[in-house]
Amino acid sequence: MTETEENQPPQPSPPLYLEVECKSSGKVRRFAAGTESGYALFVINRKLGYGSSPALHIEAVKEGEEPISFGPRSFLVNYGEGWKLQTVTEEGFEESRRMQSTLMRSTEPHHVGKYNNGAKSDISFVYIGKILLVFAFIFLLGGILTVGLKNLPQLLSIVNIDMNKNQP
Numbered sequence: 312m313t314e315t316e317e318n319q320p321p322q323p324s325p326p327l328y329l330e331v332e333c334k335s336s337g338k339v340r341r342f343a344a345g346t347e348s349g350y351a352l353f354v355i356n357r358k359l360g361y362g363s364s365p366a367l368h369i370e371a372v373k374e375g376e377e378p379i380s381f382g383p384r385s386f387l388v389n390y391g392e393g394w395k396l397q398t399v400t401e402e403g404f405e406e407s408r409r410m411q412s413t414l415m416r417s418t419e420p421h422h423v424g425k426y427n428n429g430a431k432s433d434i435s436f437v438y439i440g441k442i443l444l445v446f447a448f449i450f451l452l453g454g455i456l457t458v459g460l461k462n463l464p465q466l467l468s469i470v471n472i473d474m475n476k477n478q479p
Contacts, residue, residue, distance in 0.1 A: 331387070333397075345387070352398070364402055368380055368382070
């Protein structure tokens with residue numbers, strides 16, 4: 312070792328575990344570095360008490376930064392100073408979904424949201440008539456094919472007789 316290396320304080324080693332804050336219970340769970348997000352969710356949701364909303368996914372958050380979401384096969388990692396891992400529950404998810412739908416409704420043309428709002432659908436007589444017409448065509452096509460296949464042996468014998476007449 313050189314003299315400069317001896318005078319420097321030892322570098323702190325990265326923690327061997329990661330902490331994930333559960334938003335439902337408020338508890339912090341520890342996991343080994345490199346644990347899959349799906350397994351961590353399974354453990355967190357299994358330990359939740361009755362009435363607590365289950366976690367949907369895990370995300371890394373830092374004030375002033377866009378959250379980083381972990382998919383079910385993603386490995387949990389520590390992004391450094393100021394970042395913390397936390398669960399996302401249905402409550403937070405529903406709130407963001409409501410905000411997005413409000414934003415989408417204000418930018419959509421009026422006819423787009425007409426059928427997607429879960430209201431009673433409009434089934435007209437024209438629509439039912441078209442469906443019945445398609446069924447009629449299907450049965451007609453089936454009948455034509457049935458008659459054709461039923462008469463196929465006769466047709467083949469006629470063609471065979473005509474071919475034999477034309478040969479010297």
